[in-house]
Amino acid sequence: MTQILLRQDHTGQCLSFGQYCDAGGFEALRTALGGMSPNDVQQAVIDSGLRGRGGAGFPTGKKWSFVPRNLPGPRYLICNCDEMEPGTYKDRVLLEQNPHILIEGMALTCYALGVEHAFIFVRRGYEQAAANLRTAIGAAKQAGFLGSDILGSGFSLQLDIHQSAGRYICGEETALINALEGIRANPRVKPPFPAVKGLWGQPTVVNNVETLANIPAIIAHGPTWWKGLAATPEAAGTKLFCISGHVRNTECFELPLGTPLGKIIDGPCGGMRPGSTFKACIPGGASTPYFTREHWGVAMDFDPVAKAGSRLGTGGIIVFDQNTCxxxxxxxxxxxxxxxxxxxxxxxxxxxxxxxxxxxxxxxxxxxxxxxxxxxxxxxxxxxxxxxxxxxxxxxxxxxxxxxxxxxxxxxxxxxxxxxx
Amino acid sequence: MIPEQLAYDLQQRVKDAVTHREAAIDVLKELQRHYGWLTDEALAEAAQLLGLSTLQVEELATFYEMIYRRPVGRTVIHACDSISCWSMGGEPLLRHLEKILEVETGSTTADNAITLLPCSCLGNCGDAPALMIGEHLYGRVTPERAVAIIEQLRLGMPTKTTS
The missing domain is CATH 1.20.1440.230 (NADH-ubiquinone oxidoreductase 51kDa subunit, iron-sulphur binding domain)
Structure with missing residues (x-):
């Protein structure tokens, strides 16, 4: 089973910049800047079938394609790390292990979209993730993967971190844009959608951490390879499932998208904890309808979960035993x-x-x-x-x-x- | 009044922002760090630094869970009460914290040392039940560990964040 997102060094610590590069890190950015047009990068993401990992599951390449390329003024990319959906902690685990993959993914995305200034919006409480990102941004800048004229390509990128102060609604993309602008974070009316009129009134793409972290592998290995990481022909890529509640192993696992629910619980989760039997679970973070034993065989992918009456959401699975009301x-x-x-x-x-x-x-x-x-x-x-x-x-x-x-x-x-x- | 160095740092932060307002949350957090909570004086200082009215700053200050517009103790314990922690004993843990601190949730100990607040999901769901103290996340907090953490806090000693 291939993992492309979760990587640690041998002591379980955050991957260093050097370790990331030694393992092929930033090769995708070199490849893209060396011989791919921005359109090629966007097309690869469209072909991969990548769908947003933040909850809504909107096709990422399609979201990018809504950005008009002919409007005057800057365009922006915002990475949504306002991970506050109860039962969801995958982005924190990813950034505590491997912040570099997000930076490479953002650089590739900005190249595809013609963005020269991007932000990472980090929730309150993720101080370690923010610290890791600061270190990683510093290292990437020094190595010439961020800043002006990256690798002599003429493409420049400034990457800034915005640390929030704790409010769930900031994860909604238009509320997030208000929050970043320093305005009370009520959502904005749509349309206009952020892709046309977002941050400071300019075209803006808001993508989740895990979504952006998948871009380097799509470019490095090609969309077909990446798509094939999934468990079913309909699904694409891997997914971070973060588990909580009454199972033995409440951890974050990177698994093929489309792995059946029962296989996740009986497999990496190690089954129910002693004394507990499965009653129900929340399949994708606090806003998704319950699953019960009858959903044991549902493939954990966007469409099958929706067909079964719930949503894949964030991939935050919260398991309840027989004693839960x-x-x-x-x-x-x-x-x-x-x-x-x-x-x-x-x-x-x-x-x-x-x-x-x-x-x-x-x-x-x-x-x-x-x-x-x-x-x-x-x-x-x-x-x-x-x-x-x-x-x-x-x-x-x-x-x-x-x-x-x-x-x-x-x-x-x-x-x-x-x-x- | 805030120290000159802090005022200078905040002015720089505001100057470097794309718009002044973009720096608002950073400014509020730094002023809160200085005063312990966001006092009326701090609110006015933030407004001046950001070129906003105090009302505009108040709109922001009252919006966020981790900005305190009322006095708090020297340390604030945020106890997660969302679903994953709830399923793993978050409610009994909060009752236990109230008992050992001799306070109700939402208030501060008599010696002004610790404020106990409930909070929304901390993103530490795999290690439930969770607390956030200062900028550190604590996981798998049993009643016994809660006693140990609070003892060490009272002594001003560093505490272990995981079991």
């Missing part, structure tokens, strides 16, 4: 979204606290027969929010209603949580 889990998730709502639009600002109140009531045994329908109405109504935060928050609530309605109703008929306090 799904109402309480959904309450916890909804509280997170209610707290993190930016307050900009009414459905999200008012709807989420009301859902928290309703779920609290049910969990305390004070629910009424009409509550499931009230929840259902909100799952529908919150789709009319301004951005994707509230619809995302409805993922687990929708999953609760669809897969665990009996458990939900048991709370109401018994007048207490069947799992105790």
């Amino acid at each position: 799904m109402v309480a889990a959904t309450l916890n998730l909804t509280r997170f979204y209610a707290r993190e709502s930016c307050g900009w639009c009414t459905p999200c600002r008012e709807g989420l606290p009301f859902l928290v109140h309703t779920l609290e009531k049910i969990e305390q045994g004070l629910g009424t027969e009409s509550d499931p329908d009230i929840l259902r109405e909100h799952v529908h109504a919150l789709n009319y929010a301004f951005c994707a935060l509230a619809p995302g928050a409805m993922g687990p609530v929708e999953g609760l209603l669809r897969l665990f309605e009996d458990e939900l109703r048991e709370h109401i008929t018994k007048g207490r949580c069947p799992f105790g306090d």
Whole structure:
């Protein structure tokens, strides 16, 4: 099984710049600058079938193709490292091990897009990742892979880090752009999309850390090779799956995209921890509807997971055992979204606290027969929010209603949580 | 008043930014580091440095989880209460921290040493339950380890971030 993203030195420490270069690092950038046009690089990414690893799964090359090349003024690339979706920590692990691969990926992307100034937007709490990036940027600059006239090609790139101060909504790309500009990070209206009018009103691409880190391998080995790393013919590349909850090994694994859920849990996760049996999991970070035992064979790839009623999201798998109350889990998730709502639009600002109140009531045994329908109405109504935060928050609530309605109703008929306090 | 060197550093940061506002979060963080929390005085200083009104700075300062617009203790413990930590005993851990610190979540110990705050996912989900103290992430925090961490904090000693 080939891993292209996660690499450590033999002591488990962050890879040094020298070690990265010795293992073929920055060869892709040399190849691109030496003989490929920016269009060639973009075409390779389109051909690879790479889809965004930040949650939405939009085809990366297609996103790049929306950037108009004829507008005056600068264009920008922003790397989204505002990894705040509960259950997601893959970008942190990647940057703690191998920050250089992101820098090479960003340099290649900027070359493809004609960008000369790029930013890495790093969340609060990822101080080690930011420190690694600073060191790596310094080393890359010194070696001539960043700065002006890179490798004598005439292509120049300035790469800066923006460290945020902790707010989930900053991961939404238009809110992120506001945050970077130093404006309160409410999302912006779309269209215009950032590709046309983004940072400081200029064409801007926002890509996730893992997405950008895949670019060097696509260029170095070719799109066909890279695509073939996946577990199924439909999938493309590898994926970082970060695991938490009630399994033995709660770590971040790089696996072929399309690996079945059950194989991930029984394989690298080492199965359930002693005393636990599998009840459910969240397949792709906090905003994705639950999977149960019936989804054991689902290939963990964008389309198969969507077909099975959930989303691949960030690849953050959170596993729950038989003692987990799904109402309480959904309450916890909804509280997170209610707290993190930016307050900009009414459905999200008012709807989420009301859902928290309703779920609290049910969990305390004070629910009424009409509550499931009230929840259902909100799952529908919150789709009319301004951005994707509230619809995302409805993922687990929708999953609760669809897969665990009996458990939900048991709370109401018994007048207490069947799992105790 | 902030020291001359800090004022100079912040002016440089603002000057180097693409627009002044782009440096706003860095400026707020540095002023918070200096004062311990973002005081009204710090807010006014930030506004002056950034060429913004105090209201514009307030809009930012009240938006972020890690900017404190109220006084905090010398050390702030952020305890993650999101789903992965919740599934691994985050709630009992928070109750335990309240007990050993003799404070309610959201308040500061009587000696002004430690403030206990809940926080959103710290991205340390594989090592749940997690805390962030200062700029360090702590993982797999059992009640026993929590006692040890707090003892060492009180003594001003470095603490181990993983078990």
